[in-house]
Amino acid sequence: MAEHFGLKYLRREVLPTAFCPGCYNGILMNALFQAFMELGIEDLKRFVFVSGIGCSSWIPSPFIRADSLHTLHGRAIPVATGVKLANPELNVIVIGGDGDLASIGGNHLLHAARRNMDLLVIMINNQVYGMTRGQAAPTTPHGMITPTTPYGNPERPMDVASIIAGTNANYVARWCISQYIPLKNSIKDALSRYSRGFRFIEVYAPCVTYVVRREGKTPGEKLKELMKKCVRIETWRRMSPEEREKHVATGVFKAEDKPGFIETYKKYIAQALGEK
Amino acid sequence: MTERLFLSGNEAVVYGAIDAGCRFYAGYPITPSSEIMHLMAKELPRVGGVFIQAEDELAAINMIIGASWAGLKSMTATSGPGFSLMQEGIGYAVMTETPLVIVDVMRAGPATGQATKSAQGDLMQARWGRHGDQYLVVIAPMTPQEAYDLVIEAFNIAEAYRVPVVFLMDEFIGHGREIVVRRGADKLVERRRPSDHEPPFGSKDPRIPPPMPRLGEGYYVLVTGSTHNEWGYRDVHGFETHYRLVTRLKEKIWGNIDKIFKYKVYGDPDARRIIVCFGSTCRPAIDAAERVGGTKVLRLITLWPLNYDKLAEELSGAEKVVVPELSLGQLVYDVAQVYPRNKMRVVNKVGGGIPIYPSEIIKALEA
Numbered sequence: 001m002a003e004h005f006g007l008k009y010l011r012r013e014v015l016p017t018a019f020c021p022g023c024y025n026g027i028l029m030n031a032l033f034q035a036f037m038e039l040g041i042e043d044l045k046r047f048v049f050v051s052g053i054g055c056s057s058w059i060p061s062p063f064i065r066a067d068s069l070h071t072l073h074g075r076a077i078p079v080a081t082g083v084k085l086a087n088p089e090l091n092v093i094v095i096g097g098d099g100d101l102a103s104i105g106g107n108h109l110l111h112a113a114r115r116n117m118d119l120l121v122i123m124i125n126n127q128v129y130g131m132t133r134g135q136a137a138p139t140t141p142h143g144m145i146t147p148t149t150p151y152g153n154p155e156r157p158m159d160v161a162s163i164i165a166g167t168n169a170n171y172v173a174r175w176c177i178s179q180y181i182p183l184k185n186s187i188k189d190a191l192s193r194y195s196r197g198f199r200f201i202e203v204y205a206p207c208v209t210y211v212v213r214r215e216g217k218t219p220g221e222k223l224k225e226l227m228k229k230c231v232r233i234e235t236w237r238r239m240s241p242e243e244r245e246k247h248v249a250t251g252v253f254k255a256e257d258k259p260g261f262i263e264t265y266k267k268y269i270a271q272a273l274g275e276k
Numbered sequence: 277m278t279e280r281l282f283l284s285g286n287e288a289v290v291y292g293a294i295d296a297g298c299r300f301y302a303g304y305p306i307t308p309s310s311e312i313m314h315l316m317a318k319e320l321p322r323v324g325g326v327f328i329q330a331e332d333e334l335a336a337i338n339m340i341i342g343a344s345w346a347g348l349k350s351m352t353a354t355s356g357p358g359f360s361l362m363q364e365g366i367g368y369a370v371m372t373e374t375p376l377v378i379v380d381v382m383r384a385g386p387a388t389g390q391a392t393k394s395a396q397g398d399l400m401q402a403r404w405g406r407h408g409d410q411y412l413v414v415i416a417p418m419t420p421q422e423a424y425d426l427v428i429e430a431f432n433i434a435e436a437y438r439v440p441v442v443f444l445m446d447e448f449i450g451h452g453r454e455i456v457v458r459r460g461a462d463k464l465v466e467r468r469r470p471s472d473h474e475p476p477f478g479s480k481d482p483r484i485p486p487p488m489p490r491l492g493e494g495y496y497v498l499v500t501g502s503t504h505n506e507w508g509y510r511d512v513h514g515f516e517t518h519y520r521l522v523t524r525l526k527e528k529i530w531g532n533i534d535k536i537f538k539y540k541v542y543g544d545p546d547a548r549r550i551i552v553c554f555g556s557t558c559r560p561a562i563d564a565a566e567r568v569g570g571t572k573v574l575r576l577i578t579l580w581p582l583n584y585d586k587l588a589e590e591l592s593g594a595e596k597v598v599v600p601e602l603s604l605g606q607l608v609y610d611v612a613q614v615y616p617r618n619k620m621r622v623v624n625k626v627g628g629g630i631p632i633y634p635s636e637i638i639k640a641l642e643a
Contacts, residue, residue, distance in 0.1 A: 011496075014509070045494045050342070062498050062509055067491045069345060070500035070510075071338065072368050078302075078335035082342025082350070083491060085326045086300055090346070090492045111331035269321040 006033035009044060011065045018058060022212075022219030024177040024205035025059055028124060031180060035187040047091045050080040052105060054097035055131045055207075056124040074105030077112045080119050088118070088262045091191070098125040098139040102160045106138070109160075113167035116197040118260035120190050123160065123200065126207035134210025146210070161202045165253040170197030170260065172253040176230035177205035178223050179250060186252065197260035204230065204248050279458040285420040285449035286311035286353075288456045289379055290319060292424040293351050295461050296431035298377070299325035300350040302339035304332055304358060307391040308447040309381035312353040333358040337365030337378070344374045345499060347490040349431055353379035356389060359398060360405070366440050367406030368501045370525065373477065373486065375434035375467055377427065382446040382555075382602075384627050393629040394447035396555055397603040402442040403580045409522045411529040413437070413536060414580035416444040416555040420454045426577070432465040433536060437528060438485045444579065446602065448556040448631060470495065478506025478520075482527035530581050537583040541590070542573040548595040549641055550574055552587075552611050557600045557632050564637035571641060576607075588614035598623065598640045600632045 006029065019025050036044070049060030053073035061070035071079045076094045084092045094101070101109050101123045112119060128134040128146055135148040138158040145152055161174040171194040175183040183203065190199040204226075206212055212222045229247055231239075236249035259267075283291070290312055293301075301316040303309075313329070320327040326343070330336035333354055340350035354362060359380045369376050382398045384390040402414045413433050417426045423445060430441040470476055470487035476497055479486045486506070489495035498508030503518045511517035529536065542558075543551075543565035551561040554576040565571035574590050576582070587610065591597060597615050599608045600623035608622055621640040625632050 046492055048346075048491050061500055065496055067489075067495065067497050068499065069342065069491075070498070070502065071341075072364055072501060075334065075338040075365065075368075078330065078338035079342035081328070081335070082300070082302065082339035082344075083346045084342075085328060085339070086343035086346035086348045086350075087492055107331055108335055111335070265326075273322065 005037045006030060009033045009036060009065055010063055014062045017063055019055065020209045022208045023055070024126075024208065024219070025056055025124065027177050027180060028122070028183070028203055028205065029059055029063070031184040032122075032187055034184050035191065039188060039192060046089070047093060048080075048083050050076045050083065050092060050094050052076040052096045052100040053131070054100045054129070056095055056097040056126070057100060059095050074100055074103070074108065076100065077105060077108040077119070077121065081112060081117055084118055084262065092119050094119055094121040096121075096123060097130070098123060098127070098160065099129045099137045102158055103138045109164070110167065113164045113169040113198045113200065115261045116168045116170060116258065118196055118198070118262045120199045121201070122187070122203060124203045124205055125160065126205055126211065128207050128210045130207040130210055134207060134214070145214070161200070161253050164200045168198070168258075169200055169254065170194055170256045170258055171199040173200070174202040174204060174248070174250050174253065176226045176248060176250055177203060178226035179230060189255070194255060194257055196263065197256075197258055204250070277460060281456050281458055282453060283420055283456040284311060284451055284453045285417070285423040285445055286381065286451065287315050288420040288424040289353070289427050289443070289445070290315040291456075291458050292427035293377065293431065294319060294323055294325070295458070296428040297349045297464055298351045298431060299323070300340060300343035300348040301325070301352065302328045302330045302336040302343070302350075303352045303354065304330050304336050306355045306358045308383055308450050309353045309355045309379065311450070312379060312381070333361035334365065337362040340376055341365060341369055341372070341374050344376055345491050349375070349435070351377040351379065353381065355381045356383045356385045356391075356398070357387070359401065363401075363405040366412070366442075367408065367410055369440040370406065370410040370412055371501045372499050373438035373488070373525070374440065375438055375488070376440040377430045377434055377443055378440060379427070379443040379445060381450040382444065390627055390629075392447065393627060394556065394631070395602050395626050396446055396557065397606065397626065398444065399554075399579060399603070399606040402444050409526065411526045411581065412439050413441045413529065413578070414444055415441060415577060416579055417449060418555055418558045418575065420449065420452055421456050423449060424456050424458065428461045432463070435465040435467045436485065437532065437536075438467065438488055439529060444555065446556050447629070475506035477504055477508050478524070482524040483531035485528055533581045533583050536578055537581060537586065538577040539586070540575045540577060542575060543571050544569065545572055547572040548593060549598075550591060550594045550596070551598045551600065551637060551641070552576070552591075552607065553600055554579055554607060557602055560632050560634045561600055561637055564634035564641065567634060568638050568641060582610055584610070584614055587611070591615045595619070596621065596641065598637060600637050600640075602626050602632065
């Protein structure tokens with residue numbers, strides 16, 4: 001029997017993964033590995049994965065067979081920035097959650113995007129702090145009940161993809177975990193057609209344990225719901241404000257191919273030193 | 277290629293770092309350390325290095341961690357509040373055995389305190405600022421020349437032991453300007469790279485630091501700040517893995533104390549009146565000892581790990597010990613471990629940019 005294409009990108013000795021049964025992290029891993037395969041990437045020797053703290057940060061560390069840095073909570077992006085600047089030949093990918101990247105690490109996300117730093121950042125938005133039992137995150141829907149919002153979330157969620165689209169980032173997209181093929185193709189694009197500058201992919205994938213089960217649904221039922229709830233940006237823009245609240249805008253928010261920070265930095269230094 | 281330059285301590289530390297092989301700097305502006313950042317921005321690209329201005333100190337410390345794993349000798353510099361912000365990252369560097377140099381140009385605290393005024397109040401923070409059991413190295417220069425010479429030593433220690441080194445300066449040294457001889461490094465230490473089947477996070481003899489892989493070369497290294505075994509695999513439950521790891525990280529430093537710990541004696545080596553000091557307070561101390569005679573100055577270069585046996589040996593038979601500090605007293609706790617408190621005299625002064633004068637030390641010596 002033919003082996004699953006993803007196995008060569010995994011450290012088999014640590015399988016199975018530590019994720020909850022039905023966790024959508026598996027779908028993302030599949031999409032990522034399929035993107036690698038379709039791009040003809042045989043091994044991940046020249047890739048470095050950097051993650052912070054949280055469930056999705058465990059995807060690369062220890063499961064992906066590549067160099068990986070499992071860093072402090074929120075600090076994946078600065079560590080990744082250091083790696084990329086020190087050795088621009090490496091492909092540096094950050095995988096993390098919404099709490100890690102948009103809350104405690106929000107400043108770094110914003111500034112790496114502003115710099116158009118040559119990184120691919122994949123943010124899994126599971127709407128809560130899953131690893132610590134599902135507390136409210138900056139992405140938690142208004143009104144949702146969590147251990148830290150027992151009377152319903154009084155705050156409003158952050159639209160991370162739109163915020164990053166407002167910076168100098170080259171590529172910004174959001175996909176629901178139910179949109180497997182566009183998600184996979186988007187990862188491919190962010191590694192090929194748009195291989196420089198800051199590339200940000202938000203993956204909307206509610207935590208199966210602390211969001212989906214609290215709603216009394218199975219992961220499968222939730223996927224079916226997401227297929228209706230997630231619409232393309234163009235459709236979403238035509239909706240009334242009330243309708244928009246009930247849907248998730250997905251698609252490519254921005255796709256440019258401007259020089260990333262590395263090229264700009266090198267050019268700037270070369271010019272300055274050449275003038276002497 | 278020896279050059280005689282007129283430099284501040286902050287500028288000297290930059291040339292020392294570059295001559296030590298530093299090729300990556302990330303930092304955030306803060307008084308009184310900013311001149312380090314300014315000169316790094318100018319000089320690093322000239323030697324093929326990389327400079328980046330981080331969005332905050334949290335980013336700065338984590339950027340240099342990433343750069344160090346990618347293979348470059350890396351450094352940051354900061355002061356008071358910035359040093360506080362970096363603590364978590366320094367703890368991560370200890371746990372992941374990442375060679376770094378962190379320059380802290382001390383100013384009067386706590387909080388914003390007096391940004392432009394010298395102090396020595398970060399001594400305990402440099403040693404113990406992180407949560408958990410963690411050990412690193414702290415070195416303190418006392419002149420701009422030493423800022424140059426000793427930062428080379430700091431890089432060598434960081435590389436040899438795979439450990440972050442805190443280079444503890446203060447505003448007087450950072451902004452003091454003198455002739456500095458840029459003499460180049462006598463020897464440069466480079467981190468050891470692993471051969472096949474050599475674990476990157478363990479060694480049979482805990483005093484021997486493990487080799488460090490470089491990212492992108494097919495080691496498939498797993499770096500984590502969580503408890504990990506010798507191959508980097510997380511074990512966040514077992515007693516054995518955690519205990520073995522933290523005791524090894526301690527032994528890696530304290531087991532090599534004879535090689536790491538350095539101090540210097542000035543004045544009359546046989547005198548029974550002794551001044552114990554570090555950093556910028558040593559110059560008034562040496563001056564005081566010279567003026568009154570019959571006084572020995574025990575000047576600590578390495579502040580951590582501190583060889584308490586050596587300290588006890590040097591202070592044995594002392595009739596009086598004076599400890600001058602630009603703080604309300606921190607080094608004094610080290611002296612108190614090996615010398616009776618009732619025979620000790622302290623000179624504490626901090627704030628306003630006023631140094632401790634030799635006359636004040638003499639008064640304490642003669643009291």
